[in-house]
Amino acid sequence: MALDQIWKQQLTLITYGNEYLTQDLSFNRWVQHSIFNQHALLFRDLLSQHLLAQHFQIWLEGLKKQGVYRISLHSSSVLNDEQNPNANVELLPIAHFIVSHEKTKKTAWIFGKELAEWYTADNDYDIPTEQRSNIRHETFWRFDLNPKIIKRIDQDLIQPNWDDIQLYTDNELFDTRYAQGFQEPTHKDLPYYGMQQALTKNGELSKQSIYLSLLPTDYQADYAHETLYRLDALSGFLQEKIKHPYNENGESLNPDEQLNLRHFAQKLDDLTEKFIVKVANHYKTARLTPKEIASPFDHTTTENKQTSRVKANASDHKVGKSSVLTLIIITIIICLAAYYFGL
Secondary structure, eight states: OOOOTTHHHHHHHHHHHHHHHHHOOOGGGTTTBGGGTTEEEEEEETTTOOEEESSHHHHHHHHHHTTOOEEEEEEGGGGTTOOOSOTTEEEOOOSEEEEEEOSSOEEEEEEEEEOOTTOOOSSOOOOOGGGOOSSEEEEEEEEEOOHHHHHHHHHTTSOOOHHHHHHHHIIIIITSGGGTTOOOOTTTTSOOOSSOOOBOTTSOBOSSSBOOOSSOTTSOOHHHHHHHHHHHHHHHHHHHHHHSOBOTTSOBOOHHHHHHHHHHHHHHHHHHHHHHHHHHHHGGGOOOOOOOOOOTTOHHHHHHHHHHHHHHHHHHHHHHHHHHHHHHHHHHHHHHHHHHTTO
8 A cells, every 4th residue: 555645644743833833934834835735634632623724824833831831743653552441433554643741751642533323334425426525534533652662762862873774774765676767856956845736727836735744844854855755756656656567678577577566666655754763853864964075186195195005005015024034934943843852
């Protein structure tokens, strides 16, 4: 199953939300962020089902008043052993969940939906087409975390090594045979927006929302922007390959090759999920260490290299002479010993 695109709204809540909590970033700059177009986000308490906030601005303002100093993003797999305390709410298998941090506790915000008491079928009720909303409605449910889960949450807050992450993702994804023929996105040097800019019915750019990247551009996070574009493009490349399973000669892939391709696509989703967690919690540092290359035009550097070579050759020569002398001495000793013992 492909990664649910709701992660883009979660990521934006984390990055811009933290700027509001720590830097008092004005909502005027991002409350109309285009990534939230056609999305209605509610915030409720999981135990009481009380509505806490009807919009993310109200939610963040409420968190700040309660002493929350940070929000973070984590893989939902850490909650696998937790029991849902409210049978009236079905928690959804979304890849990530949000955690709000106070001095004395941490609280989870998990996607879920209320269950209708009078509807007992296993599948969702099929609402007539003309009565459906074009807006995606999602509810975050508040749930207090226990100390065991908090320890796992803290692991995601340790500063990652972006150089190691790049080496690993290139080795496991982009440099594999499954990525052969993959074209690097031409716009990967731009900020990552996560969507195309909205247009009006007349084909003009929409002025009802603000087209912003998912990460505040106040920080240099080139590696994060570039890699999100690359992961998106690779996912599209694989999905197209799965739909049309043919090699470069136009021959159909055999069943094993098609299965391996789907497994690789799942691996891509898994690594993308983990990368999103790193970016959400450490977007301010998401850049690679510049690679320093010594200039061949540097006279001092050339002299140093030549001097090193001369010293190495002299050392090798000394070692060679020493070895020959040692061998002669050992031979003489053996001969004397043989003569002495009458061998």
